[in-house]
């Protein structure tokens with residue numbers, strides 16, 4: 001049994017949501033955590049979580065929204081995160097891949113949402129692209145907050161630094177790509193701090209690379225990690241489920 005700890009689900013990417021949910025159930029996927037990270041997808045994610053038992057959500061404004069988000073949006077977000085099936089805030093963080101023009105806005109938005117996480121005792125899901133140094137310095141300002149470094153792709157040293165701060169690393173389809181340094185990272189850190197994720201509809205694992213991704217491919221990622229560490233898939237399933245349940249609280253809504 002598996003949980004996809006980070007994916008996106010929107011009618012913009014999938015024609016038939018019911019079919020996606022059913023395929024997940026047929027492929028040992030017990031729950032998925034979908035991330036709403038724009039104004040519209042936050043609302044859409046919350047709606048899906050009300051409709052389907054196996055859908056939980058993290059919500060929060062992605063750094064790419066830094067120029068768009070209004071004060072009213074943020075006030076509403078504070079109300080939205082109090083809904084029971086919200087298990088975390090994210091994806092939030094910093095993205096310098098396309099330039100640094102809005103760096104201050106990105107940092108302010110990130111810090112504002114870290115404060116919400118601290119106030120409501122929620123874990124965070126972090127998006128950090130070409131911004132490791134600044135991400136770590138902001139996370140260090142919030143020693144009471146822990147979370148998931150979504151789609152981790154850094155070095156062994158960076159992995160160890162995040163883990164020492166109490167963070168988990170989200171591992172997805174990239175681990176199945178040729179020449180990825182994630183193989184080395186996983187050999188070094190083992191299963192103790194790993195969460196499984198797809199980031200669907202993006203980053204489908206080999207042999208589906210380039211196609212629309214889906215949570216149903218989580219077992220492919222687990223199989224690859226089992227191969228790297230020379231352990232059983234069952235072991236990867238058990239350990240990553242344990243890690244996921246340590247970080248995210250699925251029970252408070254019951």
Ligand code: NI
Nearest residue numbers: 008035091199
């Ligand atoms: Ni994502």
